[in-house]
Amino acid sequence: MKAEIIAVGSELLLGQISNTNARYISSQLAELGIDVYYHTVVGDNPARLVESIQIAENRADLIIFTGGLGPTKDDLTKEAISSHLGKRLVMDDHALFYIEDFFKRMNRVMTENNKKQALVLEGCTVLENKHGMAPGMLLSTDKHAYILLPGPPKEMEPMFQFEAKPLLQKLLHKETIIMSQVIRFYGIGEAELETKVQDLLEKQTNPTLAPLASDGEVTLRLTAKSATEDDAWQKIEELQAEILDRVGKYVYGYNNDSLASKLREILIDHSLTISAAESMTAGLFQSELAAVPGMGEALVGGMITYTEQIKVEQLGVDKQMIASKGVVSSECAEEMATRIKEKFGTHIGIGITGAAGPDGHGGQPPGTVWIGIALDHMAPVSYKLSLSGMRNTNRLRAVKFTIHYLIRLLREQKELKI
């Protein structure tokens, strides 16, 4: 099966946003073993959209559209397909009810044009939108399958994953089982990782091996095809064992794990509680932890001590120490960690202080970060980062590193006497 992805929206052609939807759908189709030969982006123009559909029909079996399902008159994807295929648009009562209910719950007035979102192509399978209003569609004709998805990634991704993908799997009528596993790394660069698995990247065809880097993390995706699940899984396990043998010490998790979700597991498993005092990151560390459901069992809370005065008066950091060592120092990070741990009565205390940029802070150049960790039964420890990114990249990197650093430290406490 050959696929083409058509993204509809003038904002893409004006360069206001990137076509991240095409990337997401392509990676999902790759897992299903469906070849994507083209991506097309076309504006909110019915004639040009229809021409794009005609071109796509000549070179693909499956055409996936994103965007143009909303309430405004610029949204015309289903209208163009309707006129091109000669299929009527009909009101879907379930979708209409959901849209009306959405406005009720938000306490907002529903304008008439919102109803348009509940119109669907006659004879299609409706794909429910659990995170927005416009439903998606799957329509099959003799020669082609058409999938229509909304444009906002927050609506499109779950709709593809939970509504469209299972239908595609059925459509494929394939006996081949495709399984994949993502190995997540932290603390190793993409180039270095690739060098260490170069021979595997070159010779591996089943499972295939694909590296990807983002936000200081690197992943390797292993994808195996086989007649049975057991065999596909065995293929993955064999290759994974080889990879772990070489670069296992940088692995922090698998698949949907995040650094924060791995930390939560460790904290919950050992009934550990945590608090943090944040200066430069101003709450981002605790917010990243709280992004994981159920973190409340471990995260007690903490303080944001943006000014020196608050560090001293509210957290109880020693004023003399700051005067001699500065707020961006090993000593200050460790004392922040120790004070918050004592004050909030937790097993673990974290202190983060630094200069996010663009300016320096506390006599240190921008990008300097000190991370302090206080645990029971051991002296506090600290670690210095010298980051070179922009302000908010530095803040996020500091938070990710802190989580990683804490995970490693906790794993090293073999008996976890903390």
Add this chain to the structure above:
Amino acid sequence: MKAEIIAVGSELLLGQISNTNARYISSQLAELGIDVYYHTVVGDNPARLVESIQIAENRADLIIFTGGLGPTKDDLTKEAISSHLGKRLVMDDHALFYIEDFFKRMNRVMTENNKKQALVLEGCTVLENKHGMAPGMLLSTDKHAYILLPGPPKEMEPMFQFEAKPLLQKLLHKETIIMSQVIRFYGIGEAELETKVQDLLEKQTNPTLAPLASDGEVTLRLTAKSATEDDAWQKIEELQAEILDRVGKYVYGYNNDSLASKLREILIDHSLTISAAESMTAGLFQSELAAVPGMGEALVGGMITYTEQIKVEQLGVDKQMIASKGVVSSECAEEMATRIKEKFGTHIGIGITGAAGPDGHGGQPPGTVWIGIALDHMAPVSYKLSLSGMRNTNRLRAVKFTIHYLIRLLREQKELKI
């Protein structure tokens, strides 16, 4: 002039990377007043690449390629164009010298395949690559102009900016000035906004008017063309005045403003300090504020009170009140705001408490959020949100709403007696 951007690379079709190049080039072309009608992505396959070129030639005057100029046998963009147009590839001595010199400087051995990078289309203008090895090209024929750029954004962007753009400006022979202005809205949905400016969206051609929605915000972009900067700006101002007249109360800023940067302006202008006590958002509110450089002049710090015990013992919230009203309540939000304001000695105190989801909290369903604000010389106020998104969408929406709510409240205090 109509343009199409063709990105070449199987990694794009496999979903390993996003086509950010198309976004960059599109935004640059928009500034030049060149209309982009299509983006195409095609893999490292000569036959399909040539087909894409033929399609593009039927619908565009200017075709810009990115990717496929490197040394490996997968890199075949210029080879495909060469065979399609019947133009020979010739060695460019300047580029070859630069590539040889590059390897010398890096102290690396140059393999023979690297020489291929110095081959260029006969009769083209060579675009120098200051950040990599493969040069770019501009080739003009009777009917079309072709620009070939490398794939890595770090090489492509400066090459476009400093080499291709000046040549395009010459090619355009145009005196037209293009200016644009983005108006930023909060608290109004995309559909509702469009309904209110529907006639302008329909009849406006200069300036053009383009709406865009993301993360609870909506923007309108006004783009004017004229012979002079003054006249283009006047056109924008006239349309803007009409828009402000209709929906001005939802406008929070312009162009690169964010809700947090607007709030910072107001706080600094009136020498106001702020602190926050966060439960459900766990630091995200303060972290969003701190994302703006220079926020340290206003943001003092705050507390993350994730558990009831910390709310009571550390922040000083009344235990009896929680027992009777619950932690997710108007009373609790207002008391959190009042306590943090007193404790941290700021002009403004914020309290955020709620159930982010997926589960309910404090007897309230997921998505329920109470936001409290305490200011000097007035009783604390609070606002309830009922959100329907996923956990982290709800957390971000709550933060954005809080900033917006505070901005409106501060603007309403006409004399700012706070």
